[in-house]
Amino acid sequence: MLHFNELTYRLGDRLLLDHATVALPDGARVGLVGRNGTGKTTLFNLIAGELQPESGTVGLPQRARMGRVAQEAPGGPDSLLDFVLAADIERTALLAEAETATDPMRIADIQTRLIDIEAHAAPARAASILNGLGFDAAKQALPCSDFSGGWRMRVALAAVLFMQPDLLLLDEPTNYLDLEGALWLQDYLARYPHTVLTVSHDRDFLDAIANHILHLEQGKMTLYKGGYTDFARMRAEKRLLLEKAAVKQSLERKHLMSFVERFRAKASKATQAQSRLKRLEKMEVIDLLPNEEQVTIHLPSPAKALAPPLIALEGVSIGYGDREVLKKLSLSIADDDRIGLLGANGNGKSTFVKLLADRLKPMKGEMRRSSRLNVAYFAQHQLDELQVNETPVSMVKAKMPDAPDAKVRARAAQLGFPFSKADTPIKNLSGGERARLLLGLAAFDGPHLLILDEPTNHLDIEMREALIRAVAEYKGAVVIVSHDRYLIDASCDRLWLVADGGVSPYDGDLDEYAKLIVSGRNSSAKAESAAAKLVLVEEKKPVQKQRVPLGPIRKRIEQLEAQIAKFNDLLKRVDKALAQPGLYRDDPQRAAQYSRNRAELMAKISADEEAWLAATAELEEASAA
Numbered sequence: 001m002l003h004f005n006e007l008t009y010r011l012g013d014r015l016l017l018d019h020a021t022v023a024l025p026d027g028a029r030v031g032l033v034g035r036n037g038t039g040k041t042t043l044f045n046l047i048a049g050e051l052q053p054e055s056g057t058v059g060l061p062q063r064a065r066m067g068r069v070a071q072e073a074p075g076g077p078d079s080l081l082d083f084v085l086a087a088d089i090e091r092t093a094l095l096a097e098a099e100t101a102t103d104p105m106r107i108a109d110i111q112t113r114l115i116d117i118e119a120h121a122a123p124a125r126a127a128s129i130l131n132g133l134g135f136d137a138a139k140q141a142l143p144c145s146d147f148s149g150g151w152r153m154r155v156a157l158a159a160v161l162f163m164q165p166d167l168l169l170l171d172e173p174t175n176y177l178d179l180e181g182a183l184w185l186q187d188y189l190a191r192y193p194h195t196v197l198t199v200s201h202d203r204d205f206l207d208a209i210a211n212h213i214l215h216l217e218q219g220k221m222t223l224y225k226g227g228y229t230d231f232a233r234m235r236a237e238k239r240l241l242l243e244k245a246a247v248k249q250s251l252e253r254k255h256l257m258s259f260v261e262r263f264r265a266k267a268s269k270a271t272q273a274q275s276r277l278k279r280l281e282k283m284e285v286i287d288l289l290p291n292e293e294q295v296t297i298h299l300p301s302p303a304k305a306l307a308p309p310l311i312a313l314e315g316v317s318i319g320y321g322d323r324e325v326l327k328k329l330s331l332s333i334a335d336d337d338r339i340g341l342l343g344a345n346g347n348g349k350s351t352f353v354k355l356l357a358d359r360l361k362p363m364k365g366e367m368r369r370s371s372r373l374n375v376a377y378f379a380q381h382q383l384d385e386l387q388v389n390e391t392p393v394s395m396v397k398a399k400m401p402d403a404p405d406a407k408v409r410a411r412a413a414q415l416g417f418p419f420s421k422a423d424t425p426i427k428n429l430s431g432g433e434r435a436r437l438l439l440g441l442a443a444f445d446g447p448h449l450l451i452l453d454e455p456t457n458h459l460d461i462e463m464r465e466a467l468i469r470a471v472a473e474y475k476g477a478v479v480i481v482s483h484d485r486y487l488i489d490a491s492c493d494r495l496w497l498v499a500d501g502g503v504s505p506y507d508g509d510l511d512e513y514a515k516l517i518v519s520g521r522n523s524s525a526k527a528e529s530a531a532a533k534l535v536l537v538e539e540k541k542p543v544q545k546q547r548v549p550l551g552p553i554r555k556r557i558e559q560l561e562a563q564i565a566k567f568n569d570l571l572k573r574v575d576k577a578l579a580q581p582g583l584y585r586d587d588p589q590r591a592a593q594y595s596r597n598r599a600e601l602m603a604k605i606s607a608d609e610e611a612w613l614a615a616t617a618e619l620e621e622a623s624a625a
Contacts, residue, residue, distance in 0.1 A: 001026040001064070001195045002047070002167060004221065007056035009042060016042055018219030019056065024212070029189065029196040031206040031228060034216035036432050036460045040199045043216065044068070044169055047197075060167065067165030069173070073152030074144045080155050081140045084126040087159035091119045108563040115607050122162075129158045132184040133177070134344055150176045161188065170198040174205060174483050175457050178345040180517045182483040187518045201461045203228050204485040228461075249283065256280050295466040297436055298414050300446040301475035306370045308334040310449055310477055311356060316365035318355045324363060325351045327501050335448065337477040340488040342506055342513060343498030349481050352503055353377070353451050356479060376447035380454040383434050388427035392417035392437055399444050415440035431458030439467070443474075450474065453481045485510055553619045560612040567605045574598045 002024040009017040016039035024030055032040050045051040047058055048068055060066065074083055086092055094110050101107045114120070130140050133154045144152055153176040160168065170189075174182040182205065189196055189209040197214070200206055206213070206228035213224045213231035224231045256276045309332040319325040325348045333339070333356070341349050354360040357377040358369070396412045397403075403411075412422045416436050426434060435458045443450055450471075456464050464487060471478055471491045482488055488495075488510065495506040495513070506513065577583070577594050584591045 001028070001061065002197070003057075003059035005057045005059065007046070007058065008054045009039070009046060009051070010054055011039075011042065015219050017046075017053070017056075017221075020216075020219060020221045021056075022214065022221045022223050024195065024197065024214070024223070027193070027195055028212045029192065029210050030198070030212045030214050030223075031210035032197055032199045032214045032216065033201075033206070033228070033231070033461065035462065036430055038216045039219075040216055041171060044171055044197075044199070047167075047169065064166040065163070066167045066169065067160040067163045068169040069153070069160050069171070070156045073149045074155050074159070075152065076145055077143045079141050079143055080130055080135055080147075080158075081123065081126055083144055083155060084130060084159045084162050085122060087163050088117075088122060091117060091122060094119070104559055104562060108559050108566065111559065112563060112604065115604065126158070126162050129161050129188075130155075132181070132188060133158050134181050134346075154181070157185075164192075164194065166194045168192065168194065168196045168198075170196065170200075172199055172201070172457075174200065174202055177483050178349075179342060179483045179485065179488070180344045182485070183514045183517045186514075201456070201459060201464060202484050202486060203461060203464075204489070253280060253283065295462045296416060297463070297466045297470040298416070298440055299443040299450065299470045299474040301473075302374065302446045302448045305335050305475070306372060306448050308332075309368075310335055310370050310373055312368045313362075314366045314368075316355070316362045316367050318351055318360055318362055320351075325501070326355075326498070326503060327364075329365070329503050331496070331503060333449065333477055333479070335477055336475070337479075337494060338471075338492045339477075339479045339494045339496055340492035341479065341481045341496055341498055341503075347498045348501070348503075349498045350379075350453065352498055353453055353479060353481060356449070357451055370448070373449065374445060374447045375449045375451065376442040376445075377451045378439055378442040378453060378455055380457050382438055383431065383458065386426045386434060386438070388425065390426050391423050392429075393422045395437065395441060399441065432460055432463050435459055436463065439470075447476060449477045449479070451479045454483065455480075456482055456484045456487055485514075550619065550622055553615060553622060557612060557615045557619065560608050560615060564605060564608045564612065567601050567608065571598065571601045571605070574601065 004020055004022050007017050007020045008015075032043070034040055042051065046053055047060075048066065076083075078086070091114070094114055098107070098110050098114070101110060118125075127137070127140060131137075134151075135154070135158075144155060147155070157170075157173060157176070160170075173185060177185065182202070186205055186208045189198070196209070198206075198209070208227070210227045211225070213226065213228060215222045215224065215231065215235070224234055226234075256279060260273045260276050260280075312332040313329045316329040317324045317327045318329070329352075341352065343349050351360065355362070355367075357375050359377070392412045392415065393408060396415070397408050400408055400411065409419065409422055413419070416433075417424075421429075421433075426437075429437070435455065439452075439455065452471075455467060459467065464484065468487060468490045471480075478491065480488060480492055495508075495510075496503055497506040508516075574594055574597050578591065578598070583594075
């Protein structure tokens with residue numbers, strides 16, 4: 001499907017791709033992984049033709065359709081459903097042409113193509129995708145302009161999924177999703193019928209959808225079979241084998257050089273010494289895999305533990321103005337709790353963590369907090385609020401105004417910003433570096449309770465692993481909201497579900513929750529589709545009492561009859577070709593193609609005959625009215 005041949009690309013003085021060559025199989029679901037800054041997004045831009053390589057080629061089949069989520073969130077007056085439907089350009093154009101076409105044969109061709117692309121099922125399919133991404137039937141009818149940027153990006157994702165391109169490019173598709181949306185997308189992509197290439201730093205997501213991993217490192221691309229766990233295992237095995245081979249080669253070199261140095265001067269051994277020198281010259285140096293420096297994230301533990309509970313709620317209600325979002329909350333948090341919050345966006349997770357962080361006050365009930373409780377709160381929107389001209393050192397200095405410069409720089413290094421990075425302006429730091437800085441600053445004073453609201457959006461897999469290690473070493477209580485299932489699984493031992501205006505312990509595990517979400521959203525989409533059809537029937541009833549014009553119905557019947565005759569004529573030709581003596585023996589490929597053509601024609605004839613029967617019944621009913 002997709003071929004990279006000797007692909008080379010530079011960004012300034014950095015060589016991102018160095019004569020990289022690899023081929024992705026047709027229909028493969030490929031996870032593209034690599035450290036931040038290795039060129040994953042650049043590779044996507046090269047595939048899309050937005051950048052041109054220095055040398056080499058990117059190859060796709062001639063008529064392959066490629067789809068990528070638009071970088072700008074959709075806005076404007078179009079409803080969500082209409083925006084997604086409009087993504088199918090061919091369907092939109094055919095429907096528009098069908099309104100004005102007058103030539104019977106062209107009308108037949110249009111209707112045939114609409115049947116081929118299952119245009120009649122498009123609204124239900126678009127609604128199902130939107131529902132899976134968190135938009136119920138009411139929201140689907142609203143204009144795009146009514147939603148925030150993050151929700152609009154979900155609509156853009158829905159549009160590209162609806163297109164079902166032959167090559168689907170997804171760059172961190174879960175970043176704008178909650179856990180529930182990510183679980184649905186994971187299930188959807190695992191069944192996607194065409195080729196998928198996705199950048200993701202979510203290990204569980206990659207394990208669930210990918211059957212290949214494309215690793216980008218030091219300008220080269222290597223394709224591995226399996227999900228991320230398989231890739232990590234094979235890469236570790238490859239590293240070990242190369243290290244063993246390098247040790248063996250080093251010993252052999254040493255032995256050969258010892259012989260050469262010992263016998264080079266002796267005439268009787270000179271020939272053997274020269275032979276060993278030639279062997280040394282021909283010996284290829286084994287390239288070891290680069291050592292991956294372990295990333296660290298530092299979350300200072302509280303200096304002194306507090307007696308539990310840190311927070312206790314009894315009959316608490318919380319909301320904004322006069323509107324209660326969550327009601328009758330009766331929960332408590334111990335000093336060593338690890339709690340993962342579940343629940344779709346809009347159910348009140350952010351409201352709940354603001355209550356815990358003392359940024360919202362209870363409207364009703366009683367909330368008891370330990371008198372010396374120190375809470376650290378990290379939220380992803382804080383990344384956008386950073387002052388771009390600040391530096392890690394200046395931000396640490398603000399926390400330690402009276403400390404000497406050496407001590408400030410030592411603390412900045414502890415947060416992951418040594419001397420070489422400490423004075424870098426925020427605007428020049430990567431998203432992952434900014435997130436690591438904010439995490440360190442949030443937990444700077446050793447809080448008793450650490451609240452992490454979507455902390456992984458800008459972290460690569462290595463940084464996410466570092467965060468998991470840091471949370472494990474941290475001695476206080478932790479509450480996590482995240483779409484990264486691997487983070488929640490590895491870090492949390494309790495799950496709370498935010499739903500239906502309340503927060504309650506969830507007794508199942510994440511596997512059970514994933515099944516619940518996927519089955520629930522799929523069944524909800526079917527129910528909404530059925531309800532929409534029912535409403536449509538009810539709306540049509542009054543109209544059916546009026547006299548229906550018979551001309552358009554008769555015209556449709558004539559078109560269908562002409563189309564059926566055309567397909568029957570083609571069927572006779574195919575049957576005649578299949579009846580040729582020796583066809584299956586002499587040209588089995590052509591015979592197989594004829595058989596496929598026959599099956600397609602039979603399906604089209606059957607569909608047209610059903611449409612003809614429906615149209616004739618409609619004509620009889622209209623004539624009798």
